[in-house]
Amino acid sequence: MRNKPPYALSSVDHALQLAALLQQEGPLRVTDAAERLGVAVSTAHRLLAMLVYRDFAEQGADRRYRPGKVLRPAETTGAPVALLREVGLPELRTLVERTRESANLVVPAGAEVRFVATAESPQILRVGDRVGCSLPAHQASGGKAILAALPPSDVTALYDGDAGIDLPRLRRELALVRKRGFAVNDQLTETGLTAIGVAVRRADGSPLAAVSLAMPTARFDRDMVPAWVSAISAAVTRIQAALEHPA
Known part of the structure; x- marks a missing residue:
């Protein structure tokens, strides 16, 4: 049974959560990411910037973030x-x-x-x-x-x-x-x-x-x-x- 590590690194955990959200649910605004993670908008912006730097995310013309080339497309769901x-x-x-x-x-x-x-x-x-x-x-x-x-x-x-x-x-x-x-x-x-x-x-x-x-x-x-x-x-x-x- 998997449980959260006792010495979990919150910044790493947040970055991984963001990568999963981008892959599985699609475009996110910075404010959306901040709300989902429960962090400040400035923190969410820094996390997303790092994901962009490492090609896990990319920012579109509408300023929303999408999965980058490192993330393979996940099977989509028709559920709301x-x-x-x-x-x-x-x-x-x-x-x-x-x-x-x-x-x-x-x-x-x-x-x-x-x-x-x-x-x-x-x-x-x-x-x-x-x-x-x-x-x-x-x-x-x-x-x-x-x-x-x-x-x-x-x-x-x-x-x-x-x-x-x-x-x-x-x-x-x-x-x-x-x-x-x-x-x-x-x-x-x-x-x-x-x-x-x-x-x-x-x-x-x-x-x-x-x-x-x-x-x-x-x-x-x-x-x-x-x-x-x-x-x-x-x-x-x-x-x-x-x-x-x-x-």
Whole structure:
């Protein structure tokens, strides 16, 4: 299980976060970068200037920053990331208050899911912030919840020809996820990490994103699963309502 290093360099961390944001979400203004990192505008400007110097970013005529030639294009997502983050973060924080475990919001990006918002557990032993990270959709709890909500033909098209995927087995697992209404990732992506995910759906029922609750495997208790799923589902319901009727 990955956790933040005890002697983390904040400037390096900020620069890496900015590089990930540019690659995965596109153009940023200096003020946008400052807000996302929680730093002064002058600090964000210096960080972006260094990324430009090292070809991780470039500035366009509109003064916004874009990925530089060092960053390979990432798979794009059709999800409204900014709106999802705006309506999702308060619900993730409420979910953390109810469960004392870390909560995440993920969106699909090809055969992966991308973490776009995290609310961390207050406990010392916890799953850390995953914003900017991507995981295989067929392994992550949120990814499996999203795949289970897709038409089977879409799943086949996504993985057909991938020698690393046992498609019949994946179909059986997704059928179970559909029946239960939630998915579990038990140490598939990281040793010592277990997560539960529920899909966030559009008004037509198609999957848009997913909310997951992640915890150290040592704290995972099968008897608590119904309560955890109930808490996640409540957060998902409120997010869906907010997306249908934005303020």
